[in-house]
Amino acid sequence: MTDELVTSMFVDMLGARLYSQRVFNLQRQGRAGTNAPIDGSEALVVGAAFALNPTLDWILPQYRELVGLERFGSDVLDRYVLYCIGHPDGGHIPAPTRVWPPQISLATQVPHAVGLAWGMKQAGEEGCTLVFLGDGSTSEGDFYEACNFAGVLDAPVIVVVVNNGWAISTPTTSQTRAKNFAEKSHAFGFPGVTVDGTDAIAVYEAVADARSRAVAGAGPTLIEAVTYRLGPHTTADDPTRYVPPDELNAAKDPIEVMRSEMQRRGLWRQEWEDDIVSQADARMEKAVVAAEATPLEPSEMFNHVYDQPTPRLVRQRSEFEAKS
Ligand SMILES: Cc1ncc(C[n+]2csc(CCOP(=O)(O)OP(=O)(O)O)c2C)c(N)n1
Structure with missing residues (x-):
């Protein structure tokens, strides 16, 4: 993993957290609707995006990830801000950007990802699709149906289950009796791996392996990325009513994990990070001003x-x- 790659991933992770906080604040100011913060998922989103090819592959997000997908095109953030302020243009990200809009109806993005991957295979296209879904979303029928098809069809799809400990107030322990989410792949006949979702480099490597398998015709991979939700479920949630404080305090922060890696490599200075954060702030300001100025019919x-x-x-x- 080159220093350049690690630095670029860290820059996008810092941006993701800041953009997410800004749309959260917009909701508090009455300028945006309900939205779901990324806090805790920055490493797994950015690590996955960097392991893919933005001109060949597609990402199908759930609803937390769009702030971390700058790698796939700057219009992802611009459209996400439009989406958050309730503008219909936010429901679509135009070509050539290969990212689908947020999906609120849990797990329905998984059949879409499998269908798209299968279509790409039929058309002889080189890429793959990657779909994010939460631990809670694995309890939906769509997840099982789509993964079964993916296995049968050897579809070039990577299914990333984001295990962040919670589905709103339902803890992972009440979600399944399976030992982990990765082992669910056995029933579908394709491999499943568990990675540390707070470590962007580990996620990058797992997704890069899964992508090689997918484009070589070896079929799907399920990746369980384990992290912890560091904030509320959405702007409409109060996690202090159910998240045990000790558990939250013990959770790893992906930004700190990556900052330590930058420091270990001698790549980090406080002034440098301050500068990156103020650039991200200016970039977000531009997106908000543009979104609020977009005519609305x-x-x-x-x-x-x-x-x-x-x-x-x-x-x-x-x-x-x-x-x-
Ligand atoms: C089909 C469907 N059922 C219920 C909901 C309400 N709902 C919204 S988010 C959520 C929890 C999802 O948890 P998880 O899949 O673990 O994702 P996370 O929010 O933790 O990232 C629920 C039940 C919904 N949006 N769609």
């Missing part, structure tokens, strides 16, 4: 629900337009 929200709008949707649209 509220009836646009009806445009992309169905290819052909249903009679009910047509009626709702005309009622809405009559009132506005």
Whole structure:
């Protein structure tokens, strides 16, 4: 792992935490809707993104990851800010950026990722897809159905289960009796590995291996990235009501893990980090100003629900337009 790569990953991790905090604050100021902070998942998101090829591969996020995907294109953050302020343009990230929009309906992104990967294989395309889902989302039928298909079809897909200890207030211990989430892959007939999700380098290596398998035609891999949710589930949550303080205090912070690695390599200075943080702050400010200045036609929200709008949707649209 070169110093250059480690530095670039750390820069994106610092950006991810800052962008996430800024959209959280926008919600508190009444300028954005409910959003889910990335705190604790920076290393696994950035490590995965760096191990992929942004011109060949696709990332299908859940809802926490978009602030960490600068590697795949700067419009990911711009569109995410639009999404958070409720602008319909935030529901789509245009080509050539290969990142799907946030998905709130748990695990529905997994069949999408498998279908896309299978389609790429059928079309003879070289890349793969990578999908993020939470530990809680593995209890959804979509996860099992999609992974079964992925195994049967040898689809070039990497399934990253983000085990952050919680699904809102449900702890991982109440989610499954399996020893870990990686071993669920045995039922689908493909490998599963557990990695330290607070270590960007470990995640990078696991995803790079999984990608090599996928593009070589060897099929899917499940990667369980273990971390701890360092903040609330979303802006609408109060974790002090259920997260044991000792557990939270003992959790590793991925930013600190990577900062230590930078220090060990003699790459870190406080002034350098301060400068990176102020650049990220300015970059975010630009995204927020641009998003808030984007013209909004509220009836646009009806445009992309169905290819052909249903009679009910047509009626709702005309009622809405009559009132506005
Ligand atoms: C199909 C569906 N059921 C329930 C919910 C409500 N819900 C939103 S987030 C969440 C917990 C998800 O936990 P996990 O998959 O572990 O992801 P995390 O938020 O911890 O990253 C639930 C139950 C939903 N969004 N979609």
